[in-house]
């Protein structure tokens with residue numbers, strides 16, 4: 174394991190009954206890197222994020238975060254250590270306002286969360302106009318941004334983003350790319366799960382492609398797009 | 410709308426007037442009904458804290474009430490004064506909550522509800538044969554009378570009930586405005602997201618559970634100072650669950666004023682239906698059903714929807730404005 178790795182996954186497995194959702198997966202993410210994670214639906218991307226963030230514990234394998242073994246730690250501890258995630262299907266606190274939603278992360282995210290300014294976060298994700306609305310009254314697009322805002326509010330070292338661009342129109346993509354660029358400037362390490370190719374190609378440093386829980390390709394966006402196994406997994 | 414300070418003042422005025430009731434010659438039957446209202450209110454407030462704000466459908470208030478009542482009663486037989494027995498009863502209820510939290514918090518939603526429902530039944534069976542001290546009263550099961558409360562007047566228990574009810578309202582008010590309240594609401598809305606945002610879900614649920622068990626225990630013990638006989642069927646009676654449940658749901662779950670309105674209605678119904686015995690529960694059940702169907706957010710929810718609080722709040726604001734002007 175290299176010394177600058179923020180996240181290091183070692184032969185991770187996850188079974189659900191007979192289904193193998195993630196199989197013998199190993200990779201590393203360096204400090205400040207933005208890693209893209211691709212794969213067809215059901216490939217195991219969300220399951221992988223769930224294991225890193227502590228929502229599921231792995232069937233076997235290790236997860237290291239900043240040199241520390243975090244395998245099987247509960248989600249709230251991982252948040253305190255500096256891992257934040259968004260949910261693919263937004264999971265807001267429905268009865269709370271957008272502002273209160275991210276206040277939860279500020280108040281409970283540990284010491285490091287105290288420095289984050291809400292107004293800046295809302296500005297960044299373009300949710301300033303709606304911050305006093307109840308989450309249950311927000312449209313899905315806004316809820317996706319709220320996911321991002323909540324994840325940022327705990328001021329994480331590692332950010333796990335699960336399809337934040339899905340469902341956005343082409344016109345909205347520059348904005349999302351801009352947000353990711355800002356997050357990069359904050360010095361955060363990011364694992365980005367995404368289907369939208371434009372986001373992948375423009376925002377990430379490196380891509381890992383998984384299919385049926387297994388890694389099938391790894392490299393720069395340019396390399397991966399030409400890989401035959403990847404083409405087969407997506408179009409075959 | 411900003412809540413005018415006069416609202417606090419008005420609440421305090423109500424509290425003072427109620428506190429004067431025993432000394433200004435209010436009919437005793439009123440004091441009795443108001444006492445049951447206070448106990449029901451304290452229980453309902455705590456049930457609302459669990460169901461309405463923490464997302465825990467707790468079906469074992471009768472475990473907390475019964476345990477606290479038995480602690481008071483048994484304590485009174487070994488020389489514990491009832492004041493200490495009251496606190497001890499609440500502490501035992503909270504201790505019981507702590508012990509069961511580890512298994513029951515593993516269950517979610519309906520499983521949690523069913524898990525808690527079994528507990529009072531087990532306790533009832535246990536207290537049917539467990540008799541550590543004292544004499545059986547009137548030969549009924551493992552009943553106990555509470556000794557050492559002969560000098561306690563109806564006025565005294567009235568004040569005790571009033572203090573407990575007021576404390577329960579104040580406590581919920583404080584919790585909801587504190588960090589704890591935000592965390593509990595987050596858990597109620599979405600446990601997974603709460604955990605992802607750094608909330609220690611188990612610990613916060615436990616806090617809420619312990620607070621509720623303690624206050625429910627103290628309310629239960631207060632009832633057995635007022636009516637100093639306890640047996641397993643009475644102490645662990647399911648009506649200790651139904652009372653706060655109905656009050657909360659009819660009044661408005663997850664709304665601060667809900668249990669207050671609900672407890673008043675449930676107590677008033679008890680008064681109206683006092684002569685109808687078993688029919689009373691049936692009629693209350695029907696009312697509950699109607700409320701659930703017609704007003705999913707309870708009466709408080711409906712009042713908020715139609716803006717019923719707007720007028721009194723405006724009135725208070727206007728009065729407050731006048732006072733400020735005159736002071737200048």
Ligand SMILES: Nc1ncnc2c1ncn2[C@@H]1O[C@H](COP(=O)(O)OP(=O)(O)O)[C@@H](O)[C@H]1O
Pocket residue numbers: 189192193194212213214215216217218219220221
């Ligand atoms: N909680 C679960 N229980 C059972 N099976 C699951 C669960 N979560 C995911 N799976 C299964 O694991 C596989 C991978 O799912 P997922 O990680 O959601 O894929 P992706 O995010 O790449 O689309 C799928 O076959 C899915 O049905």
Ligand SMILES: [Mg+2]
Pocket residue numbers: 218219220261
């Ligand atoms: Mg997914």
